[in-house]
Amino acid sequence: MNISRRASLGGAATLLAAPGLASAQAAARTLRFIPQSNLASIDPVWSTAVVVRNHGLMVYDLLYGLGADYQVRPQMAEGHEVSTDGLTWDIRLREGLKFHDNEPVRARDCVASILRWSKRDVLGSRLDALGEEVSAPDDRTIRIRLKKPWPGLAWALGKPSANICAIMPERVARTDPFTQITDPTGSGPFRFRRDLFRPGDVAIYERFEAYVPRSEPTDFLSGAKQAHFDRVEWRIMPDPATAGAALQNNEADWWETPLPDLLPLLRRNRDIEIGVVNTAGNLGVLRFNFLHPPFNDVAVRRALLPAVNQRDFMDAAIGTDTALSVVPAGVFTPGTPLANDAGLEILSGPRNLEAARAALRASSYAGQRVVMMSATDLPVLQNLAEVAADLLRRVGFNVDFPAMDWGTQIQRRTSRAPVEQGGWSAFCTTWEGLDVSVPGSHQPLRGNGAQAWSGWPTMPRLETLREQWFDAPDQAAARGIAEEIQRVAWDEVPFIPLGLVRPPQAWRRSITGVVRGGSSLFWGVRRA
Amino acid sequence: MWAYIIRRVLATIPVMAIVALFVFSLLYLAPGDPAAVIAGDQATPADVERIRASLGLDRPYLVRFGAWAWDIARGDLGTSIFTNLPVSTMIQQRIEPTLSLMVVTLILAVSIAVPMGVIAAWKQGTTIDRLVMAFAVLGFSVPVFVVGYVLAYVFALELDWLPVQGYTPFSNGFFPWIENLILPAIALGGVYIALIARITRATMLEVLSQDYIRTARAKGAGQRSILFIHALKNAAVPIVTVIGIGVALLIGGAVVTESVFAIPGLGRLTVDAILRRDYPVIQGVILLFSFVYVLVNLLIDLSYTFFDPRIRY
Numbered sequence: 001m002n003i004s005r006r007a008s009l010g011g012a013a014t015l016l017a018a019p020g021l022a023s024a025q026a027a028a029r030t031l032r033f034i035p036q037s038n039l040a041s042i043d044p045v046w047s048t049a050v051v052v053r054n055h056g057l058m059v060y061d062l063l064y065g066l067g068a069d070y071q072v073r074p075q076m077a078e079g080h081e082v083s084t085d086g087l088t089w090d091i092r093l094r095e096g097l098k099f100h101d102n103e104p105v106r107a108r109d110c111v112a113s114i115l116r117w118s119k120r121d122v123l124g125s126r127l128d129a130l131g132e133e134v135s136a137p138d139d140r141t142i143r144i145r146l147k148k149p150w151p152g153l154a155w156a157l158g159k160p161s162a163n164i165c166a167i168m169p170e171r172v173a174r175t176d177p178f179t180q181i182t183d184p185t186g187s188g189p190f191r192f193r194r195d196l197f198r199p200g201d202v203a204i205y206e207r208f209e210a211y212v213p214r215s216e217p218t219d220f221l222s223g224a225k226q227a228h229f230d231r232v233e234w235r236i237m238p239d240p241a242t243a244g245a246a247l248q249n250n251e252a253d254w255w256e257t258p259l260p261d262l263l264p265l266l267r268r269n270r271d272i273e274i275g276v277v278n279t280a281g282n283l284g285v286l287r288f289n290f291l292h293p294p295f296n297d298v299a300v301r302r303a304l305l306p307a308v309n310q311r312d313f314m315d316a317a318i319g320t321d322t323a324l325s326v327v328p329a330g331v332f333t334p335g336t337p338l339a340n341d342a343g344l345e346i347l348s349g350p351r352n353l354e355a356a357r358a359a360l361r362a363s364s365y366a367g368q369r370v371v372m373m374s375a376t377d378l379p380v381l382q383n384l385a386e387v388a389a390d391l392l393r394r395v396g397f398n399v400d401f402p403a404m405d406w407g408t409q410i411q412r413r414t415s416r417a418p419v420e421q422g423g424w425s426a427f428c429t430t431w432e433g434l435d436v437s438v439p440g441s442h443q444p445l446r447g448n449g450a451q452a453w454s455g456w457p458t459m460p461r462l463e464t465l466r467e468q469w470f471d472a473p474d475q476a477a478a479r480g481i482a483e484e485i486q487r488v489a490w491d492e493v494p495f496i497p498l499g500l501v502r503p504p505q506a507w508r509r510s511i512t513g514v515v516r517g518g519s520s521l522f523w524g525v526r527r528a
Numbered sequence: 529m530w531a532y533i534i535r536r537v538l539a540t541i542p543v544m545a546i547v548a549l550f551v552f553s554l555l556y557l558a559p560g561d562p563a564a565v566i567a568g569d570q571a572t573p574a575d576v577e578r579i580r581a582s583l584g585l586d587r588p589y590l591v592r593f594g595a596w597a598w599d600i601a602r603g604d605l606g607t608s609i610f611t612n613l614p615v616s617t618m619i620q621q622r623i624e625p626t627l628s629l630m631v632v633t634l635i636l637a638v639s640i641a642v643p644m645g646v647i648a649a650w651k652q653g654t655t656i657d658r659l660v661m662a663f664a665v666l667g668f669s670v671p672v673f674v675v676g677y678v679l680a681y682v683f684a685l686e687l688d689w690l691p692v693q694g695y696t697p698f699s700n701g702f703f704p705w706i707e708n709l710i711l712p713a714i715a716l717g718g719v720y721i722a723l724i725a726r727i728t729r730a731t732m733l734e735v736l737s738q739d740y741i742r743t744a745r746a747k748g749a750g751q752r753s754i755l756f757i758h759a760l761k762n763a764a765v766p767i768v769t770v771i772g773i774g775v776a777l778l779i780g781g782a783v784v785t786e787s788v789f790a791i792p793g794l795g796r797l798t799v800d801a802i803l804r805r806d807y808p809v810i811q812g813v814i815l816l817f818s819f820v821y822v823l824v825n826l827l828i829d830l831s832y833t834f835f836d837p838r839i840r841y
Contacts, residue, residue: 038800040610041566048568120575162568178575178582182612198621199611200800201792237693237790238800245680245692246790377803407560407805414564414576451572 028527029230031511033520034243036257038236039203042192045117046180048162050432054519057221058205058232059100060166060186063091063110063142064158065222068279068517070336070437072158073222075214076105076167076187086149087132091142096212099169100184100191107136112173114142114157114165119177121163122441123156126470152440152470160221160518161435189213189227189523203234205522218524220517228513228526247272247506253527254507256520259379260319266506277505277516280333280433281326284313284498285444286388288426290457292418294365294397295425301493303359306352307395310499316383317430318501326500331445331489334500336437337475338482343490347497356395370397371419373427375406384428384498392426413454427454430501434518439469439485444495455495461488533830540822547818548600548811552593555807561585562609562805583609596811605815606808608801615812618797625695626793628705629785630778632713637720638771644721645728645767646755649736660725667722672781676715676788683711693790712789716781720774727770731763738762764835772828779817 035054041047044056065075074080080091097105111134118124118131127134132145144153157165172183184192190205197203213224235252237243240259246252248269258266258274266272286308288295295301314325326334328348333339370392374385389401400419404412409427417423436442445466446452447459465485472478489495507514512528515521563580564571571579580586584595599606605615648660684692690711696704735741736759744758783795794813801809832839 040800040804040806041612047566048571176582178578180612198792199608199613199618200796201621235694235790236792238796239787239790241677242680242693242788242790245685246694249684249688249692251692251694404559405803407562407565407803410568411559411561411564414561414573416573451574453572 026230031229031232031254031522031525031527032252033232033234033522034237034246034252034255035203035234035520038200038238039234040199041180042184042194042197043180044166045120045163045177050162050519053160053162053164055192055203055234056164056166056186057160057188057519058190058522059184059188059192060164060168061097061188061225062158062160062165062221063167064154065220066155066158066160066434066518067219067222070434072155073216073219075158075222076110080154086151087146089142089144089146089153090137091144093140093142094212094214095140097187098210098212099187100208101169102210103169104139105167105187106139106170107142108139109170109173110142110167111136112170113167114144116168116173116175116177117163117165121156121165122443123152123159124163124165126150126440127153127156148471150470151473152438155438156440158221159434159441161432161441187211189225190232200236202236205232205234206230213523218515220515221521225523227523229522232522244506247508250508253511254505254514254520256505258504258506260321260324260504263319263321263504263506271508271510272506273509274504274506275514275516276324276502277514277520278433278503278518279516280336280437280518281500281502282430282432283329283333283436283500284310284317284384284428284430286384286426286428286496286498287444287453287455288457288493288495289424290455291416292423292425293368294363294370297364298492299363300360300365301496302491303356303363303365304391304395304496305346305356305490305493306359307356307391308347308496308498309351310347310497312391313384313387313498314501316387317380317499318503324502324504326502329497329500331436331486331495331497332442332482333433333437336433338438338479340479340483340486342483342486344486346490353394360396365397367398369400369419370425371400371402371423373404373409373412373424374401375409376403377405380430380501380503381406381428384430388426388428388498416456428498432518433500439466439482442466445485445489447492447494457492457494459488459492459494462492462494529833533826536826536829540819540826543822544815544819548597548815549593551811551814552596555805555810556589556592558805560805562807565804566610596808600815605812608809609806610804615808618809619794619812619816622792622794622797624697625791626782626786626795628695628698628709629712629716629782629791629793630775632706632709633717633720633778634771636713637717637724637774640717641721641724642728642760642767645725646732646760648725648729649732650751650755652733657729660729664722664726667718667720667725670718672715672719672784673788675718676712676785679711679715680789695791695793708789708791712785712791715788716778716785719777719781723774723777724767724770728763728767731766732759735759735763761835765832768828768831768835772824775824776821779821 035051037051039051039055041052044052061076063077064072066072078092078094080089082089114134118128130146132147135143137143169185172181175181184194189208189211191208193204207227207230213226216223218224243255244262247255290296310327314327318324328344330344372389375381389399392399412424415423443453445462447457447462449458450456465481469478469481510528513524513526515524563576566579567576607614644660648657651657680692683690691708695708698705744754783799786793786795798813
């Protein structure tokens with residue numbers, strides 16, 4: 001490891017002063033982390049932002065935790081019993097669980113938390129619909145009575161993607177689900193210091209001494225959540241070049257989202273390691289507006305398929321290092337249990353621009369203006385949109401490609417008006433790999449019309465298959481349904497998968513034990 | 529004089545009211561919706577509507593403006609939509625870094641630019657003059673962020689003399705404080721130095737051609753005395769005016785500089801708030817900037833009486 005001049009001077013000064021030594025030791029027990037964006041909110045149920053979810057996973061514990069094999073295991077729960085008819089779940093809490101205010105975690109806290117989450121989350125809303133009763137017969141038992149069996153309930157309660165079912169004290173969880181909380185008391189391995197929180201600058205977490213980790217080894221979000229750092233500081237640095245320089249200059253330990261352009265520079269530094277932490281990655285998605293021409297015609301959507309080259313999209317999004325992306329990608333996250341090859345040759349076979357043009361000519365498309373939205377302030381999305389706009393033009397669409405920021409785009413996406421009245425035709429985005437690994441939380445596959453994700457397709461076949469997946473008795477059955485969903489997706493084209501981005505992270509080699517699988521986690525990691 | 533000051537201070541009230549109305553209307557008309565940003569990618573239109581209603585964003589324009597203006601009149605800048613923190617608290621958290629950056633930049637710029645301009649005027653047409661003017665052109669031409677990156681690369685990454693980023697409060701000691709401000713102040717000061725140096729040179733050239741300067745020379749006054757006592761004081765009014773106008777440049781430049789050097793100041797707070805459509809924060813910060821600008825102009829006007837005794841209010 002190189003020792004810098006400033007560090008040497010700092011070290012000499014440290015030797016001269018005992019308080020300085022204490023300060024250096026404290027610094028060694030502090031992890032300096034540069035998150036992907038500013039932590040603006042502290043409520044992982046109210047906000048769907050990934051950075052808020054990451055905050056939530058530090059501060060709050062979950063009843064169940066996902067392992068690296070994508071299977072859920074009890075986390076706060078000791079275990080559960082399901083009645084023979086599958087309608088009643090009794091989830092038993094582990095002993096010794098405490099909130100950060102040292103109050104014990106009781107079943108009624110969990111009940112209030114589950115109910116609040118059920119009003120906001122996509123899988124929570126299923127519980128809201130299927131739940132007959134969520135109650136706490138005693139301090140350690142949560143009873144969930146359902147109208148129909150739901151084998152995937154534990155998965156829903158433990159899913160790590162937004163919105164997570166964060167367990168909060170009852171007094172906090174009673175907050176209206178559409179109003180954000182102000183009290184950050186959780187029961188996770190880290191305590192959030194709201195008094196030191198400066199949004200846009202720094203968020204500080206301290207190890208929660210009373211946290212009782214599980215005895216099993218750390219396995220992504222399951223097993224022991226052993227915090228080795230006394231303090232974790234999230235330092236917000238909006239400028240990637242500055243963040244990169246801070247990492248190189250030992251002013252930060254870990255950078256969550258290094259820009260692909262800066263990776264060669266970082267790789268040249270012997271003190272820095274680059275790795276993929278979020279192995280589930282993010283699935284690139286080209287989404288259409290199904291309410292208006294031209295993409296309300298399935299023939300127009302299908303026309304694009306022979307021309308889509310996922311490698312082009314991935315190269316633009318994350319660079320030409322093939323270790324950082326996965327193609328071909330179907331509608332489910334590659335590498336996860338339901339990913340399959342059914343009909344995938346439609347995207348993995350030889351590309352044929354002429355076939356796409358001919359298909360478009362044969363469709364109802366009559367040269368209407370196609371508004372392709374992009375968010376110029378989000379480089380990956382902007383790059384995907386650039387490639388998509390070029391593809392649309394080459395196939396023969398009349399493309400309008402207005403520049404806008406994310407705030408404008410996400411508002412415009414809510415518009416159901418035609419393009420002449422401020423509407424839109426298509427956009428690109430990415431979905432967290434864990435979200436789109438199963439049909440239950442796979443929003444781009446929903447076909448429930450006005451209630452669906454932006455674009456609002458009505459595709460009853462997909463909805464029926466989703467319901468069947470919820471009822472699937474075993475993994476083999478679930479896989480069969482997933483294959484059928486993928487076939488239907490090629491037929492109806494609710495979206496076009498653009499490949500899986502596996503964003504790299506960069507950390508100093510003095511940091512070891514980074515837990516891989518999904519989001520950035522702060523247990524297991526320690527200073528060498 | 530006091531009557532003038534009171535009149536000017538009172539005049540800020542309608543100015544601020546117009547700024548408030550303008551900012552509010554602009555944000556109302558601008559595209560983007562904080563409720564959609566909060567709701568995120570997965571939200572249904574019903575979710576967005578519920579959030580919009582919970583934030584009061586579904587109320588009519590006049591009702592919203594009236595409620596906001598009433599709060600402002602009572603000294604309440606509102607609460608951030610996203611962080612749930614009072615806007616005044618967020619400004620309080622961020623004001624010290626911006627103020628520090630502006631003060632250090634101002635001191636650096638004035639102490640470099642004024643002598644540069646004076647010397648360039650004195651040595652008009654010489655290599656020194658041309659060098660000063662070349663620097664001025666460079667200062668105007670090179671964007672702040674480029675200067676910032678170059679400085680960070682050379683002095684932080686290569687030479688390891690100064691930190692790349694961040695801010696240490698003054699309460700932690702002078703040296704840690706100034707260590708974090710040297711590079712940003714130089715980066716931000718470039719344009720400012722160029723502006724003041726050019727104005728100083730031009731004004732000094734005009735003053736140096738006046739009869740009383742010739743008289744001072746004829747009476748045997750030394751060059752230093754002519755330049756810095758007789759000429760500079762008479763050239764001060766336009767220079768001070770430019771320094772005042774430059775505060776606006778500093779506010780604009782601070783937005784970029786704070787991002788490049790990760791300084792948690794008001795500039796970054798503004799940008800973050802704009803990107804998220806955090807209306808109360810945007811409105812609060814712009815009102816503050818407007819007030820500062822009005823105040824600085826008042827101070828500049830008052831300073832004229834010091835440099836030119838003929839000016840009376």
